[in-house]
Amino acid sequence: MSVELVNVTKVFTDHDNKDKEFTAVNNVNIKILDGEMVTFLGPSGCGKTTTLRIISGFENQTAGDVFIGGELVNDLPANKRDTSMVFQSYAIFPHLSVRQNIGFGLELKGMKKNVIKEETDKIMETMGLTTLGNRQPSQLSGGQQQRVALARAIVNKPKVLLFDEPLSNLDAKLREHMRTEIRRIQKQFGITSIYVTHDQSEAMTVSDRIMVMDKGVIQQIGTPFEIYSRPQNYFVADFIGRANFIEADVTEIGAESITVAVDGTDRNYPSWQKDLKKGDKAYIVIRPEGLKLSSDKTAHTFFSAAVSQAVYLGATMEYELSVEGRDKPVVAVSHNPIQEGFYKEGDRVSVSFDPVSAHIIPR
Numbered sequence: 001m002s003v004e005l006v007n008v009t010k011v012f013t014d015h016d017n018k019d020k021e022f023t024a025v026n027n028v029n030i031k032i033l034d035g036e037m038v039t040f041l042g043p044s045g046c047g048k049t050t051t052l053r054i055i056s057g058f059e060n061q062t063a064g065d066v067f068i069g070g071e072l073v074n075d076l077p078a079n080k081r082d083t084s085m086v087f088q089s090y091a092i093f094p095h096l097s098v099r100q101n102i103g104f105g106l107e108l109k110g111m112k113k114n115v116i117k118e119e120t121d122k123i124m125e126t127m128g129l130t131t132l133g134n135r136q137p138s139q140l141s142g143g144q145q146q147r148v149a150l151a152r153a154i155v156n157k158p159k160v161l162l163f164d165e166p167l168s169n170l171d172a173k174l175r176e177h178m179r180t181e182i183r184r185i186q187k188q189f190g191i192t193s194i195y196v197t198h199d200q201s202e203a204m205t206v207s208d209r210i211m212v213m214d215k216g217v218i219q220q221i222g223t224p225f226e227i228y229s230r231p232q233n234y235f236v237a238d239f240i241g242r243a244n245f246i247e248a249d250v251t252e253i254g255a256e257s258i259t260v261a262v263d264g265t266d267r268n269y270p271s272w273q274k275d276l277k278k279g280d281k282a283y284i285v286i287r288p289e290g291l292k293l294s295s296d297k298t299a300h301t302f303f304s305a306a307v308s309q310a311v312y313l314g315a316t317m318e319y320e321l322s323v324e325g326r327d328k329p330v331v332a333v334s335h336n337p338i339q340e341g342f343y344k345e346g347d348r349v350s351v352s353f354d355p356v357s358a359h360i361i362p363r
């Protein structure tokens, strides 16, 4: 079932000072398609949880409309919206067994005992909980508890699943495992899902599309590829992953490429933010893995640099490079250091990159 927000705004008023207002969500517009999984991503306080709570009905918007399955739900209370929320604190009942926890919602609905058993068995099998049915929550690991919470949400067959930072209480390894699990189950059931996180790699793993927010405002909505490789603006490029920003000026815009000049030298790039016009100030955004290092001084280079830090991480080698005339160091990552060679602190290197790895944004 689709979920649509039209011009949704939330203004909080300070309890002690009624004149003081704070806009937590500012004119948000998004349509989430049936069966799609969309993540709201952004720094703490950007308004992602408030937006989710507005969809669930736990919070009322100040202005704008919320549609679920094409139906206007502004005046529908949370329990009538056919959404189900999975929280970071699992909110499973400590005094009920796993099986009772999962079947709880079905019992509330007054379903027959044998149907409840059937439905509960099915979901427990899908979620790998079959052998844990009689355990109490206190006898479960964090990951198992989270799986019970998820099973309990899914067994009710909600039209929309809402996830509020569901994995933030788990350790790193379990988080990685659970996010692929959540994605697998979401796809299997085809449930429209909205997921809130401040963890980028979690967002990249679980999402069809990501909505990046800052200060209540949408910065970009796009696939993980678009968000990472084709950021709309400086905020998105800087917030998602790591990026190097090279100051440039737009000298020409063609059908297939943009020409920008760095220190007076023109070069063409195939990918750019389409609001840019000739004469605009721009940044070339280049991710650390897009940079190629070489010790060959005669190689075609973008700039030459000195290695100021070299960190070996096993799978990758990370470099911090200092470039004359630049205050900020340039960051480069080699994903195959054994083949590409190791550089050590103090080495001089030539730095180049393929224009396809770069993206041009407004400055």
Ligand SMILES: Nc1ncnc2c1ncn2[C@@H]1O[C@H](COP(=O)(O)OP(=O)(O)OP(=O)(O)O)[C@@H](O)[C@H]1O
Pocket: 012, 013, 022, 024, 042, 043, 044, 045, 046, 047, 048, 049, 050, 051, 198
């Ligand atoms: N009930 C409230 N009254 C006043 N201000 C609120 C209320 N709830 C949230 N806010 C403010 O609205 C802003 C957005 O909050 P929200 O919880 O949506 O952010 P978030 O992006 O989910 O952040 P986090 O990742 O820290 O949870 C914050 O500045 C928060 O302090």
